[in-house]
Amino acid sequence: MVVVKPCENPEDNPRVKAVFDDIRATRKSDFINNVWHYLAIDEALLERTWSEVKEVMATPSDLDPFTKELIYLAVSIINNCEYCVHSHSAAARAKGMTQAQYAEVLKIVSLAAKTNHLCNAMQIPVDPEFQVTDE
Amino acid sequence: MVVVKPCENPEDNPRVKAVFDDIRATRKSDFINNVWHYLAIDEALLERTWSEVKEVMATPSDLDPFTKELIYLAVSIINNCEYCVHSHSAAARAKGMTQAQYAEVLKIVSLAAKTNHLCNAMQIPVDPEFQVTDE
Amino acid sequence: MVVVKPCENPEDNPRVKAVFDDIRATRKSDFINNVWHYLAIDEALLERTWSEVKEVMATPSDLDPFTKELIYLAVSIINNCEYCVHSHSAAARAKGMTQAQYAEVLKIVSLAAKTNHLCNAMQIPVDPEFQVTDE
Amino acid sequence: MVVVKPCENPEDNPRVKAVFDDIRATRKSDFINNVWHYLAIDEALLERTWSEVKEVMATPSDLDPFTKELIYLAVSIINNCEYCVHSHSAAARAKGMTQAQYAEVLKIVSLAAKTNHLCNAMQIPVDPEFQVTDE
Amino acid sequence: MVVVKPCENPEDNPRVKAVFDDIRATRKSDFINNVWHYLAIDEALLERTWSEVKEVMATPSDLDPFTKELIYLAVSIINNCEYCVHSHSAAARAKGMTQAQYAEVLKIVSLAAKTNHLCNAMQIPVDPEFQVTDE
Amino acid sequence: MVVVKPCENPEDNPRVKAVFDDIRATRKSDFINNVWHYLAIDEALLERTWSEVKEVMATPSDLDPFTKELIYLAVSIINNCEYCVHSHSAAARAKGMTQAQYAEVLKIVSLAAKTNHLCNAMQIPVDPEFQVTDE
Numbered sequence: 005m006v007v008v009k010p011c012e013n014p015e016d017n018p019r020v021k022a023v024f025d026d027i028r029a030t031r032k033s034d035f036i037n038n039v040w041h042y043l044a045i046d047e048a049l050l051e052r053t054w055s056e057v058k059e060v061m062a063t064p065s066d067l068d069p070f071t072k073e074l075i076y077l078a079v080s081i082i083n084n085c086e087y088c089v090h091s092h093s094a095a096a097r098a099k100g101m102t103q104a105q106y107a108e109v110l111k112i113v114s115l116a117a118k119t120n121h122l123c124n125a126m127q128i129p130v131d132p133e134f135q136v137t138d139e
Numbered sequence: 140m141v142v143v144k145p146c147e148n149p150e151d152n153p154r155v156k157a158v159f160d161d162i163r164a165t166r167k168s169d170f171i172n173n174v175w176h177y178l179a180i181d182e183a184l185l186e187r188t189w190s191e192v193k194e195v196m197a198t199p200s201d202l203d204p205f206t207k208e209l210i211y212l213a214v215s216i217i218n219n220c221e222y223c224v225h226s227h228s229a230a231a232r233a234k235g236m237t238q239a240q241y242a243e244v245l246k247i248v249s250l251a252a253k254t255n256h257l258c259n260a261m262q263i264p265v266d267p268e269f270q271v272t273d274e
Numbered sequence: 275m276v277v278v279k280p281c282e283n284p285e286d287n288p289r290v291k292a293v294f295d296d297i298r299a300t301r302k303s304d305f306i307n308n309v310w311h312y313l314a315i316d317e318a319l320l321e322r323t324w325s326e327v328k329e330v331m332a333t334p335s336d337l338d339p340f341t342k343e344l345i346y347l348a349v350s351i352i353n354n355c356e357y358c359v360h361s362h363s364a365a366a367r368a369k370g371m372t373q374a375q376y377a378e379v380l381k382i383v384s385l386a387a388k389t390n391h392l393c394n395a396m397q398i399p400v401d402p403e404f405q406v407t408d409e
Numbered sequence: 410m411v412v413v414k415p416c417e418n419p420e421d422n423p424r425v426k427a428v429f430d431d432i433r434a435t436r437k438s439d440f441i442n443n444v445w446h447y448l449a450i451d452e453a454l455l456e457r458t459w460s461e462v463k464e465v466m467a468t469p470s471d472l473d474p475f476t477k478e479l480i481y482l483a484v485s486i487i488n489n490c491e492y493c494v495h496s497h498s499a500a501a502r503a504k505g506m507t508q509a510q511y512a513e514v515l516k517i518v519s520l521a522a523k524t525n526h527l528c529n530a531m532q533i534p535v536d537p538e539f540q541v542t543d544e
Numbered sequence: 545m546v547v548v549k550p551c552e553n554p555e556d557n558p559r560v561k562a563v564f565d566d567i568r569a570t571r572k573s574d575f576i577n578n579v580w581h582y583l584a585i586d587e588a589l590l591e592r593t594w595s596e597v598k599e600v601m602a603t604p605s606d607l608d609p610f611t612k613e614l615i616y617l618a619v620s621i622i623n624n625c626e627y628c629v630h631s632h633s634a635a636a637r638a639k640g641m642t643q644a645q646y647a648e649v650l651k652i653v654s655l656a657a658k659t660n661h662l663c664n665a666m667q668i669p670v671d672p673e674f675q676v677t678d679e
Numbered sequence: 680m681v682v683v684k685p686c687e688n689p690e691d692n693p694r695v696k697a698v699f700d701d702i703r704a705t706r707k708s709d710f711i712n713n714v715w716h717y718l719a720i721d722e723a724l725l726e727r728t729w730s731e732v733k734e735v736m737a738t739p740s741d742l743d744p745f746t747k748e749l750i751y752l753a754v755s756i757i758n759n760c761e762y763c764v765h766s767h768s769a770a771a772r773a774k775g776m777t778q779a780q781y782a783e784v785l786k787i788v789s790l791a792a793k794t795n796h797l798c799n800a801m802q803i804p805v806d807p808e809f810q811v812t813d814e
Contacts, residue, residue, distance in 0.1 A: 008373065008541060037269075038263050038265075053254065060243075066239045075247045079247070079255065081664060083259075084760075085259050086667065087259075087265055090667070110665050112207055115658070116210075117214060117657040118658040121218070121621060121622065122184075124219075125142065128177050130222055134228075184650065219488075238450060244395075253385065254384070256383055260351040271682060277768050307539075309527070316779070322599075327520065327524070330513075335513055336509045349521035352488060358525050374471045382480045386480075387488060390490035396412050396413050398447050400443075400496075403440060404499040518796055523789040529759050530764065530784075530785050579798060582803050600790050607783045610746075614746060622754055625795035626798075627803045628794060630805045630809040633809075644741045648735075648740055652747055655751075656751045656767075664759075666682050671765075673710060674769040
């Protein structure tokens with residue numbers, strides 16, 4: 005059950021159309037998934053979100069695209085976003101993620117959740133060795 | 140301010156000593172960081188946690204160790220575990236993470252948090268295209 | 275799929291009926307939404323929850339009702355409560371929230387989520403200027 | 410204990426200086442709080458974050474600045490960001506928030522957290538009356 | 545670094561004094577811990593919170609006080625409330641919690657966190673056998 | 680909509696069959712609920728998760744099985760795992776949880792969520808009386 009109704013013909017709005025065109029060009033695909041249709045209720049929100057996703061995720065950088073996608077997926081699992089778990093596991097599979105690699109992501113995410121809560125529960129003091137210092 | 144007191148001479152306990160020895164051997168370092176001292180209040184918890192960390196993080200697998208460490212770090216940020224953010228950013232730096240790469244992790248984590256909440260807020264329906272199907 | 279079954283004729287219980295009557299009188303509407311039917315499994319829980327909602331949300335105070343509703347909605351988004359996102363976005367619309375204002379709430383919530391995680395990730399020290407002091 | 414070291418003379422970098430100048434001009438104050446010093450480890454992250462904060466929070470819009478600040482503060486409490494709780498309660502006080510109003514925010518945030526978890530715990534179905542429909 | 549200043553002589557206010565007196569009488573102790581001093585910035589918030597804590601935690605009910613305290617502690621760990629982890633682990637120790645029992649709580653909390661995230665990550669459908677039905 | 684497809688005949692794999700057999704023997708029931716079918720996509724993950732669940736939850740220890748199940752349920756509510764809320768409330772009912780006791784769990788979980796956020800919002804300093812000390 006949705007909370008907002010997406011626009012019916014979003015591309016009648018030239019600012020929305022420009023973003024959708026750029027999504028299609030960047031991804032070399034005609035498919036515009038739901039999140040962009042919903043964000044189109046506010047052009048500024050749509051433009052800014054796409055611009056940030058494109059800059060962070062689709063621009064060559066110091067981390068490879070596959071690693072970046074797995075980090076995105078892991079965060080989506082922890083934040084319990086059903087839509088994002090689906091869309092980013094699909095994106096990771098499109099970038100070559102095997103089922104064995106997805107199982108590894110699950111192992112790390114669930115192990116980290118476990119140790120995160122153990123440390124928070126015991127309020128373990130940070131070792132001075134982990135301090136970032138000048139040298 | 141801690142919630143439990145770590146044991147004073149944990150290695151007097153042979154089960155604890157065996158784990159600590161394995162940590163030192165696996166990491167080729169004499170440094171045992173605080174989390175292991177605190178987990179030593181319960182040998183079974185210590186043994187199981189180390190065994191899982193070793194198997195998931197220190198055993199060759201379908202994902203490289205650096206990628207795995209970044210995923211662990213991202214989860215720790217989202218779960219807001221102060222100890223884990225410090226220990227796993229230190230571990231990532233030890234595996235070669237540059238400051239530029241850490242900034243990239245921050246960009247992905249914070250962008251994912253942003254879109255996760257946008258999708259949850261709008262209760263966006265999952266596109267059928269993301270469905271996992273038989274082929 | 276529900277976890278508890280709501281009572282079939284909750285108003286046969288006079289304590290439940292008294293709360294339901296007060297909800298109808300306070301809201302000037304006959305509609306009793308699901309959450310109250312489910313909370314009716316325990317009269318004390320029902321009475322206390324309604325009493326608190328009424329006192330905090332429906333009593334004139336130093337913040338106007340519309341602002342209070344938006345804060346409630348924002349918290350519900352972050353806690354990822356599907357029921358509350360629906361009920362409190364409906365309540366906010368009933369108090370006059372436009373689609374443009376909802377888009378603004380989304381922008382603030384998602385921006386805050388982003389900067390919250392950036393600050394947590396870097397463990398940024400609090401500026402002394404933010405200290406609450408005697409004057 | 411911090412995770413990254415902020416730059417020592419961040420304004421030697423002209424892109425950082427441009428952002429800092431804009432922060433000072435927008436806020437009519439010389440004070441640059443810590444978060445901007447830390448974000449300066451990556452100019453693109455700094456520029457994008459400030460640009461979004463300025464657009465969402467400091468640009469006239471359909472919600473008044475005080476309401477927007479309270480929503481930001483509420484989200485920061487739920488995400489348990491110590492830095493943000495301090496900086497945004499300071500910002501809200503600067504915009505006129507009284508102690509009585511802060512107590513009200515606390516009442517709404519904690520009440521919402523309570524009902525959010527009650528609804529999640531019982532997996533209460535969304536009332537069809539809350540459905541967004543065409544008219 | 546605190547966000548609000550607690551009142552200096554809170555018991556000059558008779559409503560605050562009445563609550564503090566009841567806390568002392570209920571707990572048979574003169575010690576009033578910090579949370580009550582801080583909540584005293586708003587009498588209604590103080591009264592309601594203490595009344596609810598007393599009713600839920602200090603009134604004989606279908607669950608024994610020790611079990612209730614452990615549940616409270618577990619929730620506080622997951623919500624990462626430093627104050628509550630300290631105060632409720634102290635309360636649980638006062639009710640007889642041994643270090644071995646605390647280690648068990650840690651095992652359950654961290655195991656649940658692990659499986660919670662595994663299930664969320666895979667979006668596992670709920671078995672119809674778990675459905676609550678009429679009989 | 681699921682993210683991974685469970686194996687069709689998982690027990691063709693002898694490692695999976697061994698775990699499933701042990702689940703049936705431990706629980707004295709033929710019913711294998713969905714989570715184990717999904718975890719079977721990776722034998723090591725399945726083996727380790729079942730082994731930990733069995734050791735922590737099904738082995739006699741310093742806390743009784745009913746209390747342990749309620750703690751697990753409380754954590755699952757806070758982590759908002761729909762599957763786990765269903766499976767662990769079913770497990771708690773199987774161990775004798777009445778509807779009145781479930782209502783009590785709800786009261787504690789929601790009260791704790793409320794006070795957790797109040798304490799986090801005010802950044803209340805931990806009382807020195809809660810410090811864990813020697814002797």
